[in-house]
Amino acid sequence: MPTDASMNCMAISNLLKLSVELADVSDSPRLDVEIILSYVLGKDRAHLYTWPNQILSSLEQTRFNELLRCRVNGEPVAYIIKRREFWSLPLKVSPVTIIPRPETELLIEKALSLPLDQQISVLDLGTGTGAIALALASEKPFWEIIAVDLEFGAVALAEENRQQFGFDNVKICQSNWFSNLKEIQFDLIVSNPPYLCLKDKHLQEGDVRFEPLSALVANDSGLADIHTVVFDSYLHLKPGGWLLLEHGHSQGKEVRQKMIQAGFSGTETFIDLSGLDRVSVCFKAEL
Ligand SMILES: C[S@@+](CC[C@H](N)C(=O)[O-])C[C@H]1O[C@@H](n2cnc3c(N)ncnc32)[C@H](O)[C@@H]1O
Missing domain, CATH: 1.10.8.10 (Ubiquitin-associated (UBA) domain)
Incomplete structure (x- = not known):
């Protein structure tokens, strides 16, 4: 040797x-x-x-x-x-939030395929590294995007990522879901919220063991944050606005039910590359 x-x-x-x-x-x-x-x-x-x-x-x-x-x-x-590529963007990552997943690229594909104008307002709830907001910004320079996270560490990380690409159409700020967004209304809300149940066996496996529970786990069998995001999004979407959510593979039906209960129309769930329910969409009907 x-x-x-x-x-x-x-x-x-x-x-x-x-x-x-x-x-x-x-x-x-x-x-x-x-x-x-x-x-x-x-x-x-x-x-x-x-x-x-x-x-x-x-x-x-x-x-x-x-x-x-x-x-x-x-x-x-x-x-x-300290790096992971997402939507061809080399993102800085750190244990303050999760490592962006390939499955989440499905949410980007679906967001880009919606019948939306060139100039719209977008909100990314629970932005983590900024993955979703920055991927959308890379494709849609005229979309005005706000990205929020509860964790100040994640906000700083997402801002660092925003600056490395120079996306001036993205604003990153700290917020407990909508708490710091006042009455702002959006054309599109996207989110990959925490959706695992604390008892989920995946939390004890592989990379996930090193990711923060605050980014992964939600109460009510993993549905508590999804519930908040769905119901509060209805109030923060303009008529005709869209909501796109990533969720667990067994949560599609419950997510669609919550969307309907909140008043949304056109609910649909899309499968990921493994053939599993992964992203659900709905819109707020025009008055
Ligand atoms: C599953 S991670 C998604 C991160 C990133 N959007 C992605 O797809 O890679 C969920 C994110 O939501 C954030 N989060 C959890 N509770 C929140 C809350 N109440 N308000 C805002 N963000 C929250 C976490 O800090 C974490 O960054």
Whole structure:
């Protein structure tokens, strides 16, 4: 094994073999090591295959060892490298909120397919990293988007992400759902609220163990925040306005019932790539 004896520094090709250490914690051990190593070296993954004999500096080796240890302990790769791509946007992530999920891109697709004007007002409730608001802003530069989160840490993170892309049509602020939004009314409200039940077994598995419960769990079998968002959204939507919600795969029927109870029309649920109920939509009928 080509190492620098004085510092125990290893070559890229040998570091990649350490993926065996992740066999028990990851479905993609090789990829995880490649991503961590690329992050430490500040290079893309192609570099690892172009320069397999490159030996790390002692600083790089120490950092790699630390980060690999974090991954062996189960920490999500996205938290380790502080990045996750969503809708082709490289977002900064941190444990103040959840790591954006690929399923949430369904909500973006559906929002973009609604019959909406070029210039509308949009609200993203529980923005986290800003994923939904920023993805919409990247596609719709004339939409005026407000994004709120209860957690000040998430608000700061979303603002950092907003600034890195320079989206001037997005405003991020702290709010307990609608508490700081006064009487403002919107053309479109989108949200991926907490929707897991505290007893949900997924909370004990994989990456989710490292994400904040405040972003994942809601009372009333996971439906309490959905209830608040649905009923309060009715008051904050203009006539003809739309509500799009992400929810758990077993919650489609209950979400549609709540939408109808709140006064909405045109309820429909869409399935994600796994064939599971994931996003529901409705609109507030014109008077
Ligand atoms: C499931 S995460 C979704 C984050 C992001 N929208 C996404 O899709 O990746 C739910 C978010 O709602 C926020 N949240 C929870 N309770 C809230 C409340 N009462 N008011 C506003 N935001 C809240 C959490 O802090 C968290 O960032």
